[in-house]
Amino acid sequence: MRPLEGKAVLVTGASSGIGRATAFAFAGVGARLLLCARRLELLQEMEAPLMAAGASAVSSFRLDVCDRGAVDAAIAGLPPEWAAIDVLVNNAGLSRGLTKLYEDDPRDWDEMIDTNVKGLLSVSRAVVPGMVARNAGHVINLGSTAGHTTYANGAVYCATKAAEKAISEGLKIDLMGTAVRVTSIDPGMAETDFSRVRFHGDEQRAAKVYEKITPLTPQDIADAILWAATRPAHVNIHSIVLTTIDQANSTVFHRHD
Ligand code: NDP
Ligand code: 8X3
Numbered sequence: 001m002r003p004l005e006g007k008a009v010l011v012t013g014a015s016s017g018i019g020r021a022t023a024f025a026f027a028g029v030g031a032r033l034l035l036c037a038r039r040l041e042l043l044q045e046m047e048a049p050l051m052a053a054g055a056s057a058v059s060s061f062r063l064d065v066c067d068r069g070a071v072d073a074a075i076a077g078l079p080p081e082w083a084a085i086d087v088l089v090n091n092a093g094l095s096r097g098l099t100k101l102y103e104d105d106p107r108d109w110d111e112m113i114d115t116n117v118k119g120l121l122s123v124s125r126a127v128v129p130g131m132v133a134r135n136a137g138h139v140i141n142l143g144s145t146a147g148h149t150t151y152a153n154g155a156v157y158c159a160t161k162a163a164e165k166a167i168s169e170g171l172k173i174d175l176m177g178t179a180v181r182v183t184s185i186d187p188g189m190a191e192t193d194f195s196r197v198r199f200h201g202d203e204q205r206a207a208k209v210y211e212k213i214t215p216l217t218p219q220d221i222a223d224a225i226l227w228a229a230t231r232p233a234h235v236n237i238h239s240i241v242l243t244t245i246d247q248a249n250s251t252v253f254h255r256h257d
Helices: 017-027 040-052 068-076 106-134 155-174 194-198 203-209 218-229
Strands: 008-012 032-037 057-062 087-090 137-142 180-187 239-242
Touching (some): 008 106, 017 218, 040 057, 137 155
Parallel strands (some): 137 180
16 A cells, blocks of 8 residues: 555755655655756756656756745646645755854845745645645645754744744644644754755865764655655644754754764
């Protein structure tokens, strides 16, 4: 029994890291994959490997989730065979900078809030009405341990993930009486392009984040996403918090040789 066989799964930010691993996890159970990100060329390179991994179909499109008009147009313009989205994985997100709030570059705040909060809201606003109309669907949002405990120099990134937690809880309440499910997946440190993006391409500084720690892999998180999506239809997994064994919460780590 493969409950997601042929189901349409939209993954935002599928060109890298957790989104990319999630696409491969859903491919492995025969889903139909609708992938978006700004770097369309990376998505297109994934299409053949995803089909080889078992996807029923793959379709990719360029999308900046910060552009609400583009989000609305992309979802409204989906061809009929893709229009009914069964699972939405709101994964697109980023951090920018790791400095004291009163010394931050406000442009970094805008980028994080526009992507992690407003982008997630825009995609949800465009997709969830169809799920309600069909009385079926699952919204899976990427939160973080950063949304549970604020860490030094990360106030705004942590605030975006605290917002994600509140939005996931609120959406679940608003969907009461429907069969649409909402899950927040809240990982700790995972090695992806996340730190490279945070430090604007500074590879050395990014590598230091994972020094002497065994981080989560993107596949670990994709496993949790797939598990939540494959529970029986009456089971709603509200949240999953997962960290490497070397992390207790967003501020306590064990670094070892
Ligand atoms: P990556 O940098 O590897 O991937 C981020 C993805 O988001 C990319 O595919 C990128 O695609 C996409 N993205 C960023 N901005 C936009 C945008 N405006 N529009 C569309 N897509 C966008 O990082 P991760 O895989 O680690 O991050 C994925 C999610 O997981 C984020 O929400 C992050 O906050 C969260 N997370 C990460 C953790 C970690 O330690 N790595 C832990 C907890 C949560 P492109 O650039 O092509 O647009
Ligand atoms: C990503 C994990 O701890 O680097 O959300 O913020 S952390």
